[in-house]
Amino acid sequence: MAVKSVWQYYIPTQDVLRLLELFRRMMNDAIRIALAYDATTLRRLSLLAYNELARYDSPSYYKLCAISRAAGILAARKKSIRRGFTTRTPYAFRQQLVSCYGFKIENGYLHIPVSRGKHFSIPLTRHTLEIVSQPGIKVRSFTLTRNRLSLCIARDTPMIECRSTVGVDRNLRDLTVGNDQQTHYYDLSKCVRIANTTVRIVASFARNDDRMRTGIASMYGKRRTSRTGHILHNATKTIVAIAVQRKTAIVLENIEGIRSLYRKGNGQGRRYRRRMNSWSFSEAQRQIEYKARWVGLPIIRLSRRETRGSSVTCPRCGERLQSDKRLRRKL
Numbered sequence: 001m002a003v004k005s006v007w008q009y010y011i012p013t014q015d016v017l018r019l020l021e022l023f024r025r026m027m028n029d030a031i032r033i034a035l036a037y038d039a040t041t042l043r044r045l046s047l048l049a050y051n052e053l054a055r056y057d058s059p060s061y062y063k064l065c066a067i068s069r070a071a072g073i074l075a076a077r078k079k080s081i082r083r084g085f086t087t088r089t090p091y092a093f094r095q096q097l098v099s100c101y102g103f104k105i106e107n108g109y110l111h112i113p114v115s116r117g118k119h120f121s122i123p124l125t126r127h128t129l130e131i132v133s134q135p136g137i138k139v140r141s142f143t144l145t146r147n148r149l150s151l152c153i154a155r156d157t158p159m160i161e162c163r164s165t166v167g168v169d170r171n172l173r174d175l176t177v178g179n180d181q182q183t184h185y186y187d188l189s190k191c192v193r194i195a196n197t198t199v200r201i202v203a204s205f206a207r208n209d210d211r212m213r214t215g216i217a218s219m220y221g222k223r224r225t226s227r228t229g230h231i232l233h234n235a236t237k238t239i240v241a242i243a244v245q246r247k248t249a250i251v252l253e254n255i256e257g258i259r260s261l262y263r264k265g266n267g268q269g270r271r272y273r274r275r276m277n278s279w280s281f282s283e284a285q286r287q288i289e290y291k292a293r294w295v296g297l298p299i300i301r302l303s304r305r306e307t308r309g310s311s312v313t314c315p316r317c318g319e320r321l322q323s324d325k326r327l328r329r330k331l
Helices: 014-037 042-049 060-083 126-132 189-203 210-246 258-262 270-277 281-295
Strands: 002-009 097-099 104-106 109-115 118-123 138-144 148-155 164-170 174-178 183-187 248-253 299-302
Touching (some): 183 210, 189 210, 189 270, 210 281, 248 281
Antiparallel strands (some): 104 109, 109 118, 138 148
16 A cells, blocks of 8 residues: 655644644653663553543543554664664644544534544645545645645555566756667756755854854755755656656665765865765655555665666676776776
C-alpha cells in the first residue's frame, strides 16, 4: 500500500488551540510514564498511561493517539541508542494533534470532534479535495498544527511490469538518469546557489543576541529547504513520469555515510566541506521513492558491494575512466 500526505493551511479557533496544547501535554505525560516504568511496548504503555490521562478534558481517542505517538518517539529513541547515538530525554514543545479516529470528510469539509458533542469543521481547498476524491484513495489520519492541516492518504497500487531499468546518479549539481540507450541530466545548480546565499546571509548577522540570531537563521533555513525542495520536486516528478511512460524500473545506489568523507580534519577547506554537506542527496532519494511507490513503479536498491568501483569503470569496455594524476595511481 502506497502512503503519502496532502496539506493545506487553516485558521484555528480557541477550542482547537486548547486541544493542541492538551495533546502536547498528554504526549509528554505518556513519555514520562514510559521512562519511569521502562515501558517499551505500546500495549504496556497504554495500560500504564490511559488512567493517568483521564484528568484531561479531551475525547478518549485523542488520548490513545497521544500514547501511540509517545510510543513511536520512544521507539525511535531506542533505535538511536542501539546504534550508538547520544540522545536526550524526549519532550514535545510544538503543539499538534494527530488522530486516526472520529473524523470524516463531508461536503468539502473535514469534521473533527473537539469536545463532547462539539465539532470543528475545516474547509478543504480545491487541491486537497481533488486528491482525496480520487478513486481508491483512503484518508487514514489527520495532523493539525497551529496553522496547518495534513491528511495522510493511502491506496493500493498494482505494480507496473517493467521492460528495462534506468539508473539515477545523484550528484551535487545535477541528477543524471540513464541506461545504455540514453542519458538525461537535470540541473540542480540552483540548489547550490541557494545554499551559498543562505549561508552568506546568516553569516552577515551582526546582532549579538543568540535568540534573535537563532530565530532569523531558522527562518532563512526553512526558506532554503522550501526552495530546494521545490526544485527537487520538479526534477523527481519528471524522472518518475518518464519511467512510468517507458516502463523502466528505477535503480538507486546506496551512498549512506558519504558525509564522513567531508568531516573536519580530512584536509579539505571549509568552503568545500560546507558545499558538500549541503548536498540534498537523501531528499532526492526520498522523493523518488515515495512518488514511485504511489504509481506502482519498482525501485531497485543496490548495495555498496554491488556498486563499489563501478563509477570509474566504463560499463561497455571495462576500462578505467579516472586516475589520480598527482599521486600517480589508479582509482
